[in-house]
Amino acid sequence: MTDPAVMIQTPTTTVASGPGKRVQVADKTLGRCVELVAVALIVLEVVILFSGVAARYVLHVPLVWTDELASILFLWLSMLGAVIALRRGQHMRMTALIDRVSPERRVLLEGFAASASLAFLLLFLYPAFEYAYEESYIVTPALEISNAWHAAALPVGIALMILTSVFRMVMTDARKQLLTSLVVTLALLAVFWLAQPMLMGLGKFNLVIFFVVVVAACVFSGVPIAFSFALATFGYLALTTQTPMVVMVGRLNEGMSHLILLAVPLFIFLGALIEMTGMARAMIQFLASCLGHVRGGLSYVLVGAMYLVSGISGSKIADMAAITPVLFPEMEKRGAKKGELVALLSATGAQTETIPPSIVLITIGSVTGVSIAALFTGGILPAVVLGLCLCVVVGWRYRHEDLSKVAKVPRRDIFRFLLIALPAISLPFVIRAAVVEGVATATEVSTIGVVYSILLGLLVYRQFDWKRITPILVETATLSGAIMLIIGCATAMAWALTQSGFSSDLAALMANVPGGSYGFLIISVIAFIILGSILEGIPAIVLFGPLLFPVARALHIHDVHYSIVVIFAMGIGLFAPPFGVGYYGACAIGKVNPSEGMRYIWGYVAALLVGLMxxxxxxxxxxxxIK
Structure with a gap:
């Protein structure tokens, strides 16, 4: 989701002396301080939540304040992570247009993306402070402290993002283009402000102007998705309604404060741990010993390994990064082409979207109220169906593979590899059992996985590089901040759409779709494939999930069934070219030019569509x- 294909690359120059050097020092100091605080927050979250589980189920003395404290720290972690992501240029965005324009125009679009983001942050800063001030009068139930400790994360995070944006602009070497972009941004803001009287009289047509035209223009010009949503929502509420902006801050805070979403950074951290501790390598080694001697065997191993690793990490980027270094070199030795490998890797990314503890499953459960335990149970078998469809394509493509130089692994060695991999293979089942049996919540269970992985790395696999922990935690905070800011902005946007009456209109339209429930499902599949390719999965689900799930229920479609269908459709859009950023993420991890995989991926996409049907x-x- 945050691969180089979707990063904002801010050109910088090293200034030897004068004010420029002081700005660089200040930027580096600020970045390092924010990173260290974010690292400390992740460690605290793990300790707090695991302590809560241990106290409740081991000591039988529940700690009533753990969830509340974890929620407060989580909002701070999300905002500081968003600051780091902005500084590193890792907020999710669409670059299909930027990648196809001339270098000079690309710099202009990059400048517009930076200036548009800064414009929103400046407009949103005062309402955020106002919201934190109002929350200071509320006392939290468990800790009995002012809720300002929680709400203050929003204005502080926004202020730090403003400071970071200014630092990056001062250090850019494309000042002429940046100035042009700033002027264009200010001109657009002035046009919209002057057009307010006209906009007030347009009624629901403003939905098209702000949530279609403005969002599309921002997204396609490279503005990060979170800021695209936020700008459109802010403009709609400020220019066409009487809604105080502090209300939008409240909706953004609500979207970022669901405690269940704390599982996102913790599972991202867990995914990095399984790669570092050698757990992923042990599982892949066992699968390769079983299937490496059959035609297409290592491709089957890739499908199976992604299935197993997805059940642990919950992050597709972490999954791919764990598997690629282990399998790709051997597959290339056997004659596999890089384009074929990255095409299958991308397809398995879509296939494994529903394997618990998928971040997408957790997200859709949090925004729609669907049981997380039911989603975890319901997502396992559908992924097997899509995996079998991929295996059919693999079997056809590798039917003539030459295996004359590949030796079959003896059963004794297979058994030895199984014993080595067994502790790692057990982790997905431990995670699922802990949630289904009620030992821990979907949030708490991630800490069980983290502790389990640390113990395995230290005591069983003897692979634990303490020097890598801090960079891993910084990357975890960065990706988490980018994801949570999208969720918060999409929540505010979905609320604005609901208040406008759009949700009721959409429900009425979708309820009258020909074909009843199956007609609605087919249209949902098409819509989410498109949304997944343009908006990326999480914002698409956060934005449209609350709008479409009531319609699905009215048509007697099971919540879990609809969730699985929607997630797979979104995944296919996310990992299919030419717009799906997941495909470019797979190419970046596999170090393959995206054009090399284009000719191979369509057979796998067709297999995924068959499986989805x-x-x-x-x-x-x-x-x-499901029980």
Missing amino acids: IVTFVPWISTGF
Whole structure:
């Protein structure tokens, strides 16, 4: 999700002396301080939540304040992570247009993206401080402290992002283009402000202007998705309604404060741990010993390894990064082409979107109220169906593979590899059992996985590089901040759409779709493939999930079934070229030019679509094992 294909690259220059050097020092100092605080917050979250589980189920003395404290720290972690992501240029965005323009125009678009983001932050700073001031009168129930400790994360984070943006602009070497972009941004803001009287009389047509035209223009010009949503929502509420902006701050805070979403950074951290401790390598080694001697065997191993690793990390980038260095070199030795490998890797990214503890599953459960335990149970078998469809394509493509130089691994060695991998293979089942049996919540169970992985790395696999922990935690905070800011801005945007009456209009329209429930499912599949390719999965789900799930329920579609169908459709859009950023993420991790994988991926996309249709028209696959 934050691969080089979707990063904002801010050109900088090293200034030897004078004010420029002082700005560079200040920027570096600020960045380092924010990173260290974010690292400390992640460690505190793990300690607090794991202590809560241990106290409740081991000592039988529940700590009533752990969730509240974890929630307060989580908002601070999300905002500081967003600051780091902005400084590093790692906020999610679409670069399909930017990648195809001339270098000079690209610099202009980069400048516009930076200036548009800064414009929103400046406009939003005062309402954020106002919201924190109002929250200071509220006392939290468990800790009995002012809620300002929680709400202050918003204005502080926004102020730090403003400071970071200014530092990056001062240090840029493309000052002429940046000045042009700033002028264009200010001119657009002035036009909208002067047009307010006209906009007030347009009624619901403003939804098209702000949530279609403005969002599309921002997204395609490279403005990060979170800021695109935020600008459109702020403009709609400020220019066409009487809604105080502090209300938008409250909705953004609500979207970023769901405690269940704390599982996002913790599972990202867990995904990095399984790669560092050698757990992923042990699992892949066992699968390769079983299937490496058959035609297409290592491709089957890739499909199976992504299935297993997805069940642990919950992050597709972490999954791919763990598997690629282990499998790709050997597959290339056997004659596999890099384009074929990255195409299959991208396809397995879409196939494994529903394997618990998927971040997307957690997100859709938090915004729609669907049981996380039910989603964890319902997502396992559908992923098997799509995996089998991919294996059919693999079997066809590798039917003539030459295996004359590949030796079959003896059973004794296979058994030895199984014993080595067994502790790692057990982790997905430990995680699922802890949630389903009620030992821990979907948030708390991530800390069990973290502690389990640390113990395995230290005591079993003897691979634990303490020097890598801080960089891993910084990367965790960065990705988490980018994700949570999108969720917060998309929540505010979804609220604005609901208040406008759009949700009721959409429900009425979708309820009258020909074909009843299956017609609605087919349209949802098409819509989420498009949304997944343009907006990326999480913002698409946060934005449209609350709008479409009531319609699905009215048509008697099971919540879990609809969730699985929607997630797979979104995943196919996310990992399919030419717009899907997940595909470019796979190319970046595999160090392959995206054009090399284009000719190979369409067969896998077709297999995924066939599998999705099977899951769509056979609801039992998603709901058959739900209690």
